[in-house]
Amino acid sequence: MRIKQTLAAAAATLIALSAVTACDDKPEPGRAGGVTTPARPGAPAPQAAPPSAGSTADAQKYLRQYASCENLATGGREDVRLRSSSVKTVGESVAELGVCSDLRENGAIGIFLTPDMKKFQEAYRLQVMDRIAAGKPEYGLYSRVFVGKDFVAEPTSVKTARALAKSGMRVLTCNPTFGVPEGRKKEKALADQCVLSDFVHTADGADAGGPEPGGAQGGQPAPPAIPGLPSAGSLAELRKLIGSSVDCTRFSTDPDTVAIRSIDYQPFVDGDAAGWGIGERGLCGQPAGAQRAHGLVWLDKVDDMAVLQSRAKAVRLKEIQENGGRTRATKSVLMLGGNVAVETNNASSRFGLYQQQFFRLECTPGFVTPQGYRSEKAMVDGCVLTNYEPGGVTP
Known part of the structure; x- marks a missing residue:
């Protein structure tokens, strides 16, 4: 009798385990089916929308997925690490600012929170146009101003900018002489005559962001040697x-x-x-x-x-x-x-x-x-x- 009871208990356990496994194998709602494959360790998840941050600390956490961002300090517009920033002078559209050290590239990243991204972009565009009118035609042409939903990041390093270009943030450029190269992501900005892209333009013309130069990716044709040249079929x-x-x-x-x-x-x-x-x-x-x-x-x-x-x-x-x-x-x-x-x-x-x-x-x-x-x-x-x-x- 004791042996029969033991066998019955074991059978019940196996049935229960099978039921649990069957439940675990069911696809999650909204997915195509099958078991979810975990992401590669350390790889940031793809961004379906511009990233958001409730604080400079939240923004730092996001940026760390793509770059070095250490020793965060807030509130100091006179922080020496922000001396080359073009964003800190934008004005009232910036509600809170911070800066972290980019130890990997011996630079820094400015972090700026804004409650109204449209107002920020319009203020930045006005600043660019004012500087151009004042005799600086290149101002804003080599922008490293990356925008999310409610925060802005501005790295001092080109290499770091290239890394952020692969994130969910976009480069805001308002200099009218700038053109987004073919094959790069191009989106409408919230400010007129500005553009959002994943292309980091540099003074030496080196490629920065988007597909690697000199070849195609994903079966797409390689971008032209000279980006942004206007063409017409007739x-x-x-x-x-x-x-x-x-x-x-x-x-x-x-x-x-x-x-x-x-x-x-x-x-x-x-x-x-x-x-x-x-x-x-x-x-x-x-x-x-x-x-x-x-x-x-x-x-x-x-x-x-x-x-x-x-x-x-x-x-x-x-x-x-x-x-x-x-x-x-x-x-x-x-x-x-x-x-x-x-x-x-x-x-x-x-x-x-x-x-x-x-x-x-x-x-x-x-x-x-x-x-x-x-x-x-x-x-x-x-x-x-x-x-x-x-x-x-x-x-």
Whole structure:
């Protein structure tokens, strides 16, 4: 009898354990099914929304998932570790601030809590525009201002910024000359004319954030060598693209009209456009006729950008040799995009085009782009693409 009782108890135990196991194997509500696979130890969980922090200590805890953030101190705007911060001067939109030491990169991270993120972003944008107007055109171009839902982080180290770019925070950039490279995350900011991205722009043009340079990830095509250059599939698209910078109300692709020259407006491209690598060509403005020509601007859909840059370099070097680099004021400046070009001698139009990430080809021997302006490698040796233009036209 005792043996039968023991066997019955063991059977009951096995039944109970099987029931528990069956319960544990049921998928959690809202999941696809199966047992949840634990995350890799030490890896932060993916962010479905911007991170939030109720205090600087909470923000520090979040940042530690991606970077070193030690020796947190709060309330000290004069903390020496914040001496280079662009956020501490934003104003009333910052309710509480702190700073921690980035021991790994020998730097620091500023932490700023804000009860109204929209107000903060608008205040930061105003600060950027004020500094640009005061003669600092590069201000905010190399932003390391990372925003979450209700807090901001600003690291002093580029390496730390790259690490934070892989978090749920986004880089806030309000300098109008900045463009988010293709293949990077781009989101609308709460302030007009600002953008949120996972791209950390640096003065040396080094890639920082997003897919690794020089290759594709996840089956996606690699980003272009020069990030942010404007492109268009047709002249109609190009005309629409530059509408905020160039008055192209009147437009023609008629070859005879496009070939028109005026004493006041001369194109950069001279001769057969196909020999310059240009496939399609159009003309904005009022050609000469009963009235004097007005507002002539040439639009180019480029089939071979290397050929165009090579011809442009030859023209520029000839000007340097014969005229000391000087060109007539009526001659257009060649503004280059990814697969398009615009030729205009209007300074106001060029200012707008620089803001849209068009570049000028500069081939003057020994030329060095001044600090604060963008400079990218051209397709032809001895030249660079830059948004700097002598004479104060640059943004």
